[in-house]
Amino acid sequence: MASLTRSLSAICTALALVLFASITDAQTSASNSLLAQAIQSTLSRRWPPSENLSWLVLDTASGQVLAQQWPSLNDPIPVGSLTKPFLALAYARTHNTFPHALCQGTQDRCWLPKGHGTLDLEHALAQSCNAYFLALSRQIEPVALQTITQLYNLPAAPPDATPAILIGLEPTWRIAPVTLARAYTRLANQPDNHSILTGMRLATQQGTARALHAEDALAKTGTASCLDHCLASGDGLVLALTPAANPRILLLVRQHGTTGASTSIIAAQMLHALKTQNAANR
Numbered sequence: 001m002a003s004l005t006r007s008l009s010a011i012c013t014a015l016a017l018v019l020f021a022s023i024t025d026a027q028t029s030a031s032n033s034l035l036a037q038a039i040q041s042t043l044s045r046r047w048p049p050s051e052n053l054s055w056l057v058l059d060t061a062s063g064q065v066l067a068q069q070w071p072s073l074n075d076p077i078p079v080g081s082l083t084k085p086f087l088a089l090a091y092a093r094t095h096n097t098f099p100h101a102l103c104q105g106t107q108d109r110c111w112l113p114k115g116h117g118t119l120d121l122e123h124a125l126a127q128s129c130n131a132y133f134l135a136l137s138r139q140i141e142p143v144a145l146q147t148i149t150q151l152y153n154l155p156a157a158p159p160d161a162t163p164a165i166l167i168g169l170e171p172t173w174r175i176a177p178v179t180l181a182r183a184y185t186r187l188a189n190q191p192d193n194h195s196i197l198t199g200m201r202l203a204t205q206q207g208t209a210r211a212l213h214a215e216d217a218l219a220k221t222g223t224a225s226c227l228d229h230c231l232a233s234g235d236g237l238v239l240a241l242t243p244a245a246n247p248r249i250l251l252l253v254r255q256h257g258t259t260g261a262s263t264s265i266i267a268a269q270m271l272h273a274l275k276t277q278n279a280a281n282r
């Protein structure tokens with residue numbers, strides 16, 4: 001009889017735990033849904049639908065898209081330099097340390113005509129230096145890159161991709177916005193990626209995303225070839241994660257006809273609007 005009572009008691013406890021977990025999940029889901037509606041409303045009001053501007057906001061814990069205004073989140077697009085952090089990860093599969101490299105500007109295919117001089121990985125990411133990442137890409141083993149693309153659920157780079165393709169100077173390696181956002185979420189959650197995250201923090205303080213300086217964020221900019229509704233040959237991209245120490249929100253913005261550095265100005269305004277809204281909701 002005692003054993004039957006113990007069994008019944010154990011079953012009741014288990015049922016109570018399942019019920020509690022279901023209620024907690026439902027509450028989390030409901031509050032996420034309210035948060036998503038609030039973000040969509042805030043950003044859509046200030047940045048109404050436009051062919052020139054696309055954006056998405058992702059919850060880094062769940063990978064769920066909270067709000068967005070993008071023609072098609074799952075259609076692969078050229079992403080320019082936003083591949084660079086993953087190239088660093090691929091390089092690190094077969095090397096113990098990141099190199100220093102010299103950028104002489106235009107002659108090394110860098111966007112900064114006079115060049116960046118000698119850079120380490122962190123500053124090369126912050127400045128999105130093409131010369132540094134072309135040099136790094138020449139030493140990436142294809143198998144190492146394949147391992148990283150699989151780990152981060154990114155589409156494989158084209159077969160025999162040149163360093164110029166890998167760093168996004170040519171628009172052949174295309175990645176869907178939501179796929180790219182989720183890969184960055186994974187990257188930001190791994191403490192082993194310290195050098196890369198430091199480079200993304202530096203980008204907001206003194207690099208290509210310095211328009212975000214006032215915001216507590218990690219960021220990477222890119223300028224990609226435009227394929228659709230083009231205003232000029234380039235599309236500016238910026239991806240930001242906030243807060244920097246423990247990112248909870250990811251914002252990806254694309255603006256036609258400009259650079260990633262210019263798009264950072266809009267991204268900074270969006271992050272500020274999200275922060276203000278978050279403070280108001282507390």
Ligand SMILES: [Zn+2]
Pocket residue numbers: 103104105110111112115116117128129130131132
């Ligand atoms: Zn450079």
